[in-house]
Amino acid sequence: MPHSGSTHADRFPDADGYYGDFGGNHWPPHLGPVLDELAGAYEEIRSSPDFRRELDTVRTGLQGRPTPVHHLENISDEIGGAGLYVKREDLNHTGAHKINHCVGFALLARRMGKRKLIAETGAGQHGVALASAAARFGLDCEVHMGAVDVDKVDANVGLMRLLGARVVPVASGQATLKEASDSALHAYSEQHGHALYAIGSAIGPHPFPMIVRDFQSVVGQEARAQFLSITGGTLPDHVVACVAGGSNALGVYSGFLDDPEVALHAVEPLGRSARPGQHAATLTFGRPGTLHGARSVVLQDDGGGPSTVLSVASGLAYPGVGPEIAMLRATGRLSVDTASDEEAVATFVRVARSEGIVPALESSHALAFAIRLAAGRPPTERILVNLSGRGDKDVDFVLARQDGGGVLGG
Template sequence: MPHLGPSHDQRYPDADGYFGEFGGNHYPPEMRAALDELAAGYRDLRASPELQRELAAVRIGLQGRPTPVHHLANISKRVGGAHIYVKREDLNHTGAHKINHCVGFALLARAMGKRKLIAETGAGQHGVALASAAAYFGLECEVHIGATDADKMSSNVGRMRLLGAQVVPVVAGQSALTEASESAFHAYVEQHAHALYAIGSAIGPHPFPQIVRDFQSVVGREAREQFLSITDGALPDHVVACVAGGSNAMGLYSGFVDDTDVALYAVEPLGASGQHAATLTFGRSGTLHGARTVVLQEDDGATAPVSSVASGLVYPGIGPEIAMLQESGRIHVDTVSDDEAVGAFFRTSRSEGIIPALESSHALAFAIRLAAHRPSSERILVNLSGRGDKDVDFVLAKYGADPAAS
């Protein structure tokens, strides 16, 4: 049954930016003024009917929203059991859900008198989306990306540059998403007088997790209405999303978190050969990138190295709201290995004519596994958070075009 009283989004975060024990603002005091300015600017944007109307218009014209909910009829038939549906965020302009919050940050930057957007990216989808939003609104753009990911996602790096963004390769540590996030925030510290940090997921200090969740909630609102329409008033029994920071997950969960009869699932990357990025499964409480959350850590408390075939999931933490939802028991957590994700990548491509992102393939792989053990009367809704064009060359080079993989 749905929750009675204030909605989840009205209750969280609290005035100090906490989701239960997680969240808050744990950056140095010298950054508080910039983050307080951001929080105030966001409150003004939320309260402005004119800016909200402009955001709605951009969602239609630039993004191509609404994105549809689609039944994976062929996979559902072959698997048997529950029916699988997907929210087609891969059909957004730039190919993923990331543009949902990027256009919001661009509007926010303009309203606050900022002339530049700064961000990190892993798989490159956030970087491309931000570069597109910056170009549309006439803003400068600076995107930090790990050198390893820049090589793996060279086509997205090229797209960012074509759109006018300055791309900054980061060579520290694992040269991946964590290091890109740290580099981007340091750049924001130096440039905050004229720049806005458009964080790439529902992570970081307050107010970033709330801002990203709110801009991404369009996914859940649309999905709920569409699902009720195509099923004659029935909600999904299961809602599934891959997680790293949690932007696509919180976007979809927002439409169903108050419906206690709907099970929510967070699917983490189990990686291969014992190397993973399954934070909720193996992590413990800690502080990462300015927020109290769950973090993958070594015995001495140092942040642990992480690994996944999906660059966008290579992150040793989780958004504080996701951490709270796990602690409260509202979400179920499971894992998918690299090989399982690649299998779902091939299967969805060849059975449905849809090439999913490797990140989304983790959620699809779990949904296929879940469907096989649930009755045909049940329905599973998956956030197909991005398209896999960026992954094709990597997958074919590493795994070949072996039909057995599907």
């Protein structure tokens, strides 16, 4: 089923960096030339055959691409509904999809003559991926991380430091992903002469959301071809991904955005409840606003500032969403659902015990919804889930939580 004519990626963003009503550049005006430099450099290299060959070589050698599409036969049989398949981004080097755009940013930095990469991280997967890419290409690396997350995923902090990165704990506010992003953006504004901001998701001012989407599109391109091969020419009926900023979601959606018969689903963290401050379900409860340099949908408090958020998955504890994701929801191309902390943890354990795969808590949100969806669909349908990361970082937390409830005995 080849695509024809103008594709979604050709149409969005527009020349001003907008995805419909969302996006743009809402950074301080004095940083406009910095973003113009980045946009110009990216436009030059994105069509370069030499750059593409080098990127493909790194993806094969360092990352271990392509990652497979895998049928979850045991859970599919247990459910008796639609078949469940996963795109195994957890098998990437460093354990998640994040390295897809980290190696791209590292190559871009080197071509721009930058000596350093700066970024934020939540669960640590982006930080570890960036530290690995920086080490591979001989670049300095500075990762900003909320103090709460530093304590929660100390194994990833150790990996970043082992790989040579400087980890900057951020103790302000909630001390999680939003504050880490604030800190990293500030650091970049001071160091842009010699450093490149390798943003952690498809968020921020133009051209960052476009660059991340493009580097992540390898997920969807592979998944589409692999699914057609597995099924003898049939596309999935549903494609599911967890969503905060949107990097893994746009990665897998990119292979199917121009196929209207494929339903796209975004799964947000409902946390402990639907009460304000107890979740991070931005598309479900947010409203239009500006966050980290882009117009999008934002969870806001009574004063219009970013709301307090909560999720068992550090990588989803963010009060905003990428502008392209916001547009896809607004146009009806994307449906939005939620999964609670409790459901995500239960799915983490179920997938481990039924399939021998340990998914990240972030990915467990997508899997939880997909299992619910499959139970209500006929066996003739197929659901593809982006398994965006592995759960090594979450094992101790889940064991402690579940053992405390007497769940894992025996």
